[in-house]
Amino acid sequence: MKLLLHIALGHLLARKRQTLVSMMGVAMGVGFSIAMASLMEGSQRDFITRIVDNMPHIVIKDEFRANPLQPVDLLFQKGAVELKGLKPKDEIRGIKAPWNKIEALEALPGLKVAPTLSSQIFLSFGGKDVSATLLGIDVERERQATSIEADIVTEGGLDSLHTAANGLILGRGLAAKLGAQPNDTLTATSASGVVMKMKVVGLFHTGIISVDSSQSYALLKKAQILADRPNVINLMRIKMSDPMAAVDMALMLESRWGYKSESWQESNEGLLGAFAIRNAVMYITVSAILIVASFGIFNVVSTVVYEKTRDIAILRSMGFEPSDIKGIFLLEGFLVGLLGALLGWGLGFGLCQILGMIRFNIKMMTEVQGFILHSTWIHYTLSGAVAATSATLASYLPARKASRLKPVDTIRGAA
Amino acid sequence: MNLETPAIEARSLSRILPGLVPAVLVDGVDFRAEKGELVAITGASGSGKSSLLYLLGLLDEPTSGSVIIAGQDCAPLSDAERTYLRLERLGFVFQFHFLLAEFTVLGNVCMPMKKLGRLSDAEQDAHGRALLKELGLQGFEKKLPEQLSGGERQRVAIARALANAPGILLADEPTGNLDSKNSRIVFDIFRNLARDHGKTIITVTHDHDLAKTCDRQVHLADGKVVA
Numbered sequence A: 001m002k003l004l005l006h007i008a009l010g011h012l013l014a015r016k017r018q019t020l021v022s023m024m025g026v027a028m029g030v031g032f033s034i035a036m037a038s039l040m041e042g043s044q045r046d047f048i049t050r051i052v053d054n055m056p057h058i059v060i061k062d063e064f065r066a067n068p069l070q071p072v073d074l075l076f077q078k079g080a081v082e083l084k085g086l087k088p089k090d091e092i093r094g095i096k097a098p099w100n101k102i103e104a105l106e107a108l109p110g111l112k113v114a115p116t117l118s119s120q121i122f123l124s125f126g127g128k129d130v131s132a133t134l135l136g137i138d139v140e141r142e143r144q145a146t147s148i149e150a151d152i153v154t155e156g157g158l159d160s161l162h163t164a165a166n167g168l169i170l171g172r173g174l175a176a177k178l179g180a181q182p183n184d185t186l187t188a189t190s191a192s193g194v195v196m197k198m199k200v201v202g203l204f205h206t207g208i209i210s211v212d213s214s215q216s217y218a219l220l221k222k223a224q225i226l227a228d229r230p231n232v233i234n235l236m237r238i239k240m241s242d243p244m245a246a247v248d249m250a251l252m253l254e255s256r257w258g259y260k261s262e263s264w265q266e267s268n269e270g271l272l273g274a275f276a277i278r279n280a281v282m283y284i285t286v287s288a289i290l291i292v293a294s295f296g297i298f299n300v301v302s303t304v305v306y307e308k309t310r311d312i313a314i315l316r317s318m319g320f321e322p323s324d325i326k327g328i329f330l331l332e333g334f335l336v337g338l339l340g341a342l343l344g345w346g347l348g349f350g351l352c353q354i355l356g357m358i359r360f361n362i363k364m365m366t367e368v369q370g371f372i373l374h375s376t377w378i379h380y381t382l383s384g385a386v387a388a389t390s391a392t393l394a395s396y397l398p399a400r401k402a403s404r405l406k407p408v409d410t411i412r413g414a415a
Numbered sequence B: 001m002n003l004e005t006p007a008i009e010a011r012s013l014s015r016i017l018p019g020l021v022p023a024v025l026v027d028g029v030d031f032r033a034e035k036g037e038l039v040a041i042t043g044a045s046g047s048g049k050s051s052l053l054y055l056l057g058l059l060d061e062p063t064s065g066s067v068i069i070a071g072q073d074c075a076p077l078s079d080a081e082r083t084y085l086r087l088e089r090l091g092f093v094f095q096f097h098f099l100l101a102e103f104t105v106l107g108n109v110c111m112p113m114k115k116l117g118r119l120s121d122a123e124q125d126a127h128g129r130a131l132l133k134e135l136g137l138q139g140f141e142k143k144l145p146e147q148l149s150g151g152e153r154q155r156v157a158i159a160r161a162l163a164n165a166p167g168i169l170l171a172d173e174p175t176g177n178l179d180s181k182n183s184r185i186v187f188d189i190f191r192n193l194a195r196d197h198g199k200t201i202i203t204v205t206h207d208h209d210l211a212k213t214c215d216r217q218v219h220l221a222d223g224k225v226v227a
Ligand SMILES: Nc1ncnc2c1ncn2[C@@H]1O[C@H](COP(=O)(O)OP(=O)(O)OP(=O)(O)O)[C@@H](O)[C@H]1O
Pocket: A412, B017, B023, B024, B025, B043, B044, B045, B046, B047, B048, B049, B050, B051, B052
């Protein structure tokens, strides 16, 4: 092996420029793949962080994923049973015995729960009627389990709900639709016909238009009175200290209580799927670059094999095995790939530094924005391994050809 | 009749290239060379000298007949075993020097020793230098082949062929590219190797004067030994 390496290095060092060019090919592939992976990973992590920071990690709703099984279904579980004209019985909506459940949830480590009654209401002000979603909340729990407090743009935060008899915090868009300002008193009407005077005690702005233009907050008790559903809760929003465990936890909660429990991953399935596709596109692009680089290596090793036909012949007649010859040229490909990968690591690292320094000055954005980069050792290891492997594979055909050369054919022709 | 085991022997050796019109390269050759013998193979161009030498050197496989080296019949050997015999017992010199351009003179000479792997690096180095000195190439160790004259290159090639101390040296027109002075030097070396070191040397040559200086001449015509 040492001897083969010795000869392989001799060949490569004798044609430094060619070797360097093909190494650069590999380096480009590896370098760009590291930079691209870093960009992708960075933006993806940033996105997920935003989701994870701003959305509940699990939402338990007073819904069930499947209609309850009917007795006939239970009896003939494997039968081809079709039930028609079934009249579902009127069930009282809402999560049953919510406070027991909240207590159970809060006993779990790292879990925060915000119990909510979400209902549709009409808000009237100055002759305008606007429909809105009213979230009845428990201020202290809401503060711990969600980030809404940070989005309240008026003084006092969530606690301002306590400052009026029927306090209401509106999304800024919703307030604009109504033409209402803080301290205005609106008329709220629920689907069950209860009418209540409510005072605007605050405004919030999350930046998500659909939320800002339709959502409002009130104390849970008031919302229950307005909806005429005393003591009812129909939504539990859960924040976890380990958001990645949300899928398992949601499954567990759903199997325990039956209520539909949706993890943030499930709610954002489309987005996470898009990330997967984006990553696939990236890997395809990077593979393409490396394939091109492999052609370069194939080219060098083929050239060396062609130029070194005489050397191969004398080495074979001297007592080198065909496998030795193959080894020499495989090693040459591997070395170009390996050194190219090392160069590529440097290039990738440098590219990341440069990309990290770029700033976009977009006026609409309050902060100065740049690329969000995130490199992991996996990017480096993976790209390096792929480069070295593809380089070795690229040299396989010429190496095999070299090992099959018959020394006599060459020696006869040489004079 | 010599009763000792010959260093190398060919028994009714034939090499026929298959094809529409099969080409007979070597045709039923019987041949033997003793230890310490310097044999010249002569013959017109195309008479099969090189072909015979390749067969004797296990570089080519005969269509029929066999080559026996130091009493061992090589016909039943595997490719790997033949390769090992070449490494251990045979040395080759060709008309072209076949030196590896990327390696120094000493590096070239040490190549077969490295492959055989019996000597330490230091021993290889010392042995290589000794061989070069013996062939009058002292001081050339660190030079590259391209910095040498044709005669010097050919002597380096001889040194390399001798690196693993083979009993048999096979040379195919080793002086084909050399002037008469250098040719004489090469043959002096051969004679010396045969006489003083007991090497068996079989060399193909076109040069009748040089052939005459050998212990014996074998003349080929149309792939057959004629004298
Ligand atoms: N691959 C081949 N196909 C057909 N004929 C071949 C082939 N190789 C060699 N020959 C023929 O075999 C015969 C013997 O060739 P060989 O090289 O052994 O002759 P030689 O005596 O060494 O000649 P020279 O003195 O020119 O080197 C020649 O007639 C040659 O043309």
